Each structure stands twice: as C-alpha cells, then as structure tokens.
Amino acid sequence: MPSSGRHFLQIPGPTNVPERILRAMARPTIDHRGAEFGRLGLEVLAGLKDVFKTSGRIVIFPASGTGAWEAALVNLFSPGDKVLMFETGHFATLWRAMAENLGLDVDFVPGDWRHGVDPLALEARLTDDPERRIKGVMVVHNETSTGVTSSVDAVRNTLDRAGHPALLLVDTISSLASIDYRHDEWGVDVTVAGSQKGLMLPPGLSFNAISEKAQALSKSARLPKSYWDWQPMLAANTAGFFPSTPATNLLYGLSEALQILREDGMDNVFARHDRHAEATRRAVRAWGLEILCADPKEYSSSLTAVLLPAGHDADRLREIILENFNMSLGNGLGKLQRKVFRIGHLGDFNDLMLAGTLSGVEMGLALAGVPHSSGGVAAALDYLTQAAEARRSQNAQTAVT
Ligand SMILES: Cc1ncc(COP(=O)(O)O)c(C=O)c1O
Numbered sequence: 001m002p003s004s005g006r007h008f009l010q011i012p013g014p015t016n017v018p019e020r021i022l023r024a025m026a027r028p029t030i031d032h033r034g035a036e037f038g039r040l041g042l043e044v045l046a047g048l049k050d051v052f053k054t055s056g057r058i059v060i061f062p063a064s065g066t067g068a069w070e071a072a073l074v075n076l077f078s079p080g081d082k083v084l085m086f087e088t089g090h091f092a093t094l095w096r097a098m099a100e101n102l103g104l105d106v107d108f109v110p111g112d113w114r115h116g117v118d119p120l121a122l123e124a125r126l127t128d129d130p131e132r133r134i135k136g137v138m139v140v141h142n143e144t145s146t147g148v149t150s151s152v153d154a155v156r157n158t159l160d161r162a163g164h165p166a167l168l169l170v171d172t173i174s175s176l177a178s179i180d181y182r183h184d185e186w187g188v189d190v191t192v193a194g195s196q197k198g199l200m201l202p203p204g205l206s207f208n209a210i211s212e213k214a215q216a217l218s219k220s221a222r223l224p225k226s227y228w229d230w231q232p233m234l235a236a237n238t239a240g241f242f243p244s245t246p247a248t249n250l251l252y253g254l255s256e257a258l259q260i261l262r263e264d265g266m267d268n269v270f271a272r273h274d275r276h277a278e279a280t281r282r283a284v285r286a287w288g289l290e291i292l293c294a295d296p297k298e299y300s301s302s303l304t305a306v307l308l309p310a311g312h313d314a315d316r317l318r319e320i321i322l323e324n325f326n327m328s329l330g331n332g333l334g335k336l337q338r339k340v341f342r343i344g345h346l347g348d349f350n351d352l353m354l355a356g357t358l359s360g361v362e363m364g365l366a367l368a369g370v371p372h373s374s375g376g377v378a379a380a381l382d383y384l385t386q387a388a389e390a391r392r393s394q395n396a397q398t399a400v401t
Contacts, residue, residue, distance in 0.1 A: 008327035010357045012144050012303035013174055013197035015347030017253075021200055024256035025249045032246055041240030044251055047258035050266070051176060051199075052191055052209040054183040059233045060254075061206050062247040065173040065194030068206035069095050070102075071228040072169050072190040076136060076214060078222035079103040083136040084125055084166070086118075087111035090145035090334035095138060095171065102223055107134070113336065114294040116143070116150030119158045126162035136167045142175035145333040147305040147342065148293045149179060156186045167214060173197060176207075177261060178273045178302045178346045189214040197302070198269075200260070200348045201253045273301040276345040276354050279383045280304045283358045283376035287365065292340055302346040303330065307339060312370050314341040321364035327357065351384045 009016050030036050048058045061067050077083065082105045085096045089111075099106050109121050117139050125134065137159065142149045152170055159168060167189040172181050176191075177198030183191045188211065195205035210218075210230065218230055232243040261269060277299060284291055284306050292305035308314045315338050318329050330342030343361065345354060358377045365372045 003326075005326065008325070008353075008357060008360060010344045010360075011328050011330040012147075012342050012344035012346060013194075014203050015197055015200060015344065016349065016353075017202055018200055018260065018348040020260065021253045021256045025202075025253040027249070027252055029248045032242065032248055037246075037248065038240035040248075040251055040255060041237065041242070041246070043240075044254045044258065045237055045240070047255070047262075048207070048209075051258065051261060052183045052193070052207075053181065053185065054191075054209050056184065056209065056211055057215065057234060057237075058207055058209045059230055059237065060242075060246070060251075061208075061228065061233070062204060062245075062250070063206040064196075064203050065171075065192065065206050066094075066098075067228070068173075068192040068194065068208055069098055069171065071206070071208050071230070072192050073099055073102055073104065074221070074223040074225040074228050075208075075218040075230045076167055076169070076190065076221050077102075077104055078220075080105055081135040082107065082133045083138060084109065084122070084134050085138045086121075086140075086150070087113070088116055088140055088146065088148060088150060089113045089143035090336070091143060091171065091173070092138075092140045093334060095140065099138070112294075113143075113146050113334075114148065114292055116148050116295075116298045117155060119151070119154040122155060122158045123162065126158065126164045126166075129164070132165060134164070134166045136169055138169045138171070140171040141181065142172070142179060142300050142302050144174040144303065144330075144342075145305070145336060146292055147300040147303045148295075148298045149175065149300050150298070152181070152186045152188065156188070160187070167217065174300075174302050174346065177266075177269060179300070180270050183209045183211075187211075195250065195254065198346055199254065199257050201250060201257055204247050204250050205254065270301070272349075273346060275384070275387050276349060276351075277301040277304060279351075279354060279380040279387075280343055280345055280358065282383050283361075283380040285376075286379035287362070287372040287374075287376040289372060292336075303342050303344045305330075305332075305336070305340045305342045308341070309371055312368070313338050317341060317364055317368045317370060320368045321360050324367060325360040325363065327360040329361070351388070354384070355381060
C-alpha cells in the first residue's frame with residue numbers, strides 16, 4: 001500500500017476528521033466537575049439544538065451509536081411492549097434484534113433492502129390496531145447498509161392521520177448534519193445519533209434528542225436501566241455536567257464541529273451532500289453499474305451503495321483499491337456481503353476529494369476486471385463543474401442585488 005499522501009477514508013462513517021477538530025481535541029483534559037467544564041457542557045448542549053432542529057432536551061452518552069439505540073429503548077418501554085420496526089436493511093435488523101433482546105414484542109415489517117419505509121404498510125398496521133397496542137414506531141432515517149432514506153415526514157403524517165399515539169423513534173446516525181432532518185417539525189419523540197459521521201468527529205459520542213412526551217412517558221417505563229437512565233443525565237445537564245465522567249476531549253471536538261457547521265450553514269451543508277451524491281450516481285451510471293437504492297426519491301446523500309455484476313466479488317474490488325490506491329470503501333453488510341460496495345460521501349468532504357474517490361473506484365474496477373464503461377469520473381466532473389458554474393453565477397447575482 002502506498003504510504004505517501006493521505007489515506008482516503010471513504011467508508012460511510014467514521015468519516016474524515018478535519019484538522020480543526022483534531023487540533024481542538026488535542027488539549028489537556030480538564031476537571032469535569034469544575035466551572036470551565038460546566039460552561040463547555042452548556043455550550044455544546046445548546047449548540048446541538050440547531051443541528052437536531054429542536055428546542056427540547058438532548059443528552060450525550062459516551063458510547064457508539066448503538067448505545068443511543070439502547071438508551072432510547074430502555075427509557076421508553078416496558079417488558080412485552082409491542083413496537084413496529086421496518087426491515088430497511090442491516091441496521092434496522094440490528095436495532096430490531098436489540099429490541100427483542102430487551103424483551104420487546106417487535107412487529108418487523110419485511111422489506112427488500114432496496115426501499116425505505118412504506119407509509120402504506122405503516123398505515124395498514126395502525127388501522128389494524130384499534131386497541132392502540134403499538135407503543136412505538138422505529139425508523140432508520142438513512143440506512144447506511146443500503147444508501148436508502150426513509151421519509152420521516154411521511155411516517156409522522158401517517159401516524160397523525162391514524163390518530164395513533166405511538167411514540168416515534170428515529171435513527172439519524174448517518175443522516176444528522178448531512179441530510180435535512182427536523183426533530184420538532186416532524187414530531188419525533190426520540191432522535192438517535194452518533195458523533196462519527198456528519199458531525200465529523202471520531203466515534204465515541206452518542207445522542208438522544210427527547211420530546212416532552214417522551215420525557216413524561218419515560219417516568220413510567222419499566223425496562224431495567226442504570227447507565228442509560230435519562231433522569232440523572234437530564235438533571236446534571238441543567239448545569240452543564242454529567243452524572244459520570246464525560247468524554248471531555250470529544251466534547252472539545254464537538255464544540256469545534258458545531259462552530260464549523262454554523263460557519264458553513266446547515267442548508268449549504270445539505271446542498272453539498274446532495275451535490276456529491278448526485279455526482280457519484282452519475283459516475284455509477286456511466287460505469288454501467290447498478291445503484292442499490294431502487295427509488296430515486298429515496299436516494300441517500302450520505303452514501304451510495306453499488307451492486308457488482310453477478311460473479312464479481314465486491315470485497316476483492318475493495319481490497320484491490322486499498323492495496324493500490326490507499327482508499328477504504330464500505331463493505332456489503334448482512335445479506336449484501338460481497339455483493340455491494342459503499343462509497344461514503346459525507347462529513348468533511350469536497351469536490352476534489354470526491355474526484356479522487358471516484359478515480360480510485362474507476363481504476364479499481366479496471367484492475368479487478370469488473371465489466372464497466374470508462375467515463376464515470378468524467379461524468380461526475382462535468383456535473384461538479386456545472387454545479388460550480390451555477391454557484392458562481394448565483395454569487396455574482398447576489399453581489400449585484
Ligand atoms: C444507521 C446506523 N444505525 C446504527 C449504527 C450503529 O452505530 P455504532 O456502530 O456507532 O454503534 C450505525 C453504524 O454505522 C448506523 O449507520
């Protein structure tokens with residue numbers, strides 16, 4: 001593997017950590033019970049509200065995203081509670097396994113791993129539940145294993161139309177700060193997130209944004225909990241503190257990440273992710289390969305999963321690309337193992353990094369003997385050039401008016 005230059009980390013998370021964040025974390029750890037820490041805690045807890053688009057409470061647990069899944073479940077439900085989940089892919093399947101391990105009664109709506117949540121299937125389940133036994137509806141906003149998004153808005157509207165009181169829980173681990181997301185507006189009760197993707201941080205922080213309804217219901221939830229209990233966390237957080245030792249240096253990084261997102265503007269961040277996703281899809285189509293996501297309305301702006309022709313091994317392709325060009329791409333997960341590779345285009349990323357990424361894939365396809373047409377990179381560059389041109393004329397127009 002070449003050792004010069006930078007490694008291209010183009011898995012769909014953990015993502016590239018910007019120098020500014022690395023530098024912000026490289027500071028001495030401070031007393032987590034002291035006033036300086038309290039100020040940091042209050043600042044990041046307040047700053048996160050703009051990212052989740054909520055005026056409500058958010059808690060941060062030192063953990064990977066899986067911890068935030070568990071926190072959401074144990075704080076809201078009691079043994080035997082019925083919940084509805086959707087088989088959108090590998091992560092939805094893992095969340096379901098966790099819910100079952102914790103003693104919940106999961107109705108897992110089957111899916112083909114190429115589509116998002118079907119609001120009609122949800123509607124049918126809700127209509128079939130006159131006794132309101134379904135206590136929670138769980139949705140993965142962006143399925144990282146497939147590159148398919150689900151419309152949280154449509155799920156909310158379906159619940160409202162049915163007048164169903166089930167809680168709405170949404171996993172935004174690979175969408176937060178990459179794809180437009182609105183906790184309050186979409187009436188989400190708990191949003192689950194992690195630090196290592198759109199927030200551009202290393203892994204290690206997990207988040208729950210919590211509605212008032214969820215806070216109230218959590219007081220009577222009977223699943224066993226201790227570390228994940230929201231109550232001591234919410235109480236300590238009012239002064240910026242944590243009930244146990246927080247991940248202080250990751251919080252320095254979070255403060256810097258929030259600053260970067262404020263400087264860029266969330267809408268610009270989403271537009272950049274949309275642009276890189278569209279350029280990637282144009283490359284994939286020009287190569288003559290198939291995008292796993294079957295419905296263009298559900299294309300992910302965080303990552304693109306690409307199907308290889310039958311008889312070709314996606315892991316071999318990834319290995320060849322890593323060995324020759326020092327780039328890591330995402331592997332196929334669960335039943336997609338060896339069938340797809342995933343291009344992460346989220347987090348701290350720009351046009352030229354995407355050009356390099358797609359060049360590595362195109363050269364890798366040739367080296368691995370995967371049948372394809374050349375010209376994917378050229379198609380992506382054309383699109384990026386047009387988009388830059390459009391931005392230039394827009395800026396010129398704004399300068400005049
Ligand atoms: C959508 C989604 N949910 C949950 C997880 C699990 O999070 P973690 O691996 O941080 O525990 C991931 C990880 O990539 C994910 O992408």
